[in-house]
Amino acid sequence: MAKRNSSIYMSQIKQILEGWGNVIKDQFNAVDPTTKKLSKTRMLECDPCPIRQGNTCSPTIYGYHIKTGDRTSGCGCNISAKTLSLSSSCPMGKW
Numbered sequence: 001m002a003k004r005n006s007s008i009y010m011s012q013i014k015q016i017l018e019g020w021g022n023v024i025k026d027q028f029n030a031v032d033p034t035t036k037k038l039s040k041t042r043m044l045e046c047d048p049c050p051i052r053q054g055n056t057c058s059p060t061i062y063g064y065h066i067k068t069g070d071r072t073s074g075c076g077c078n079i080s081a082k083t084l085s086l087s088s089s090c091p092m093g094k095w
Helices: 002-027 033-046 079-083
Strands: 062-064 071-073
Touching: 002 033, 002 079, 033 079
Parallel strands: none
Antiparallel strands: 062 071
């Protein structure tokens, strides 16, 4: 079990670093157009989301996964960075 948890944490760290790296690249207009377009599409899904609180996917607000119906909370991530991480996914299953 510890090895599985370690793998999950490493994946999450990779996603966070990828997202924030792309946020920095975006400041210099250096994000590739495909990633930028994907981020904009994801942001359109995030904008009206009930678990969004400012620019955060709030871990204190609950909603239901659109595919499984499971009750879930936000992940706590910065939405601008998360949408720029190609390997990330929405905790509500929207993308």
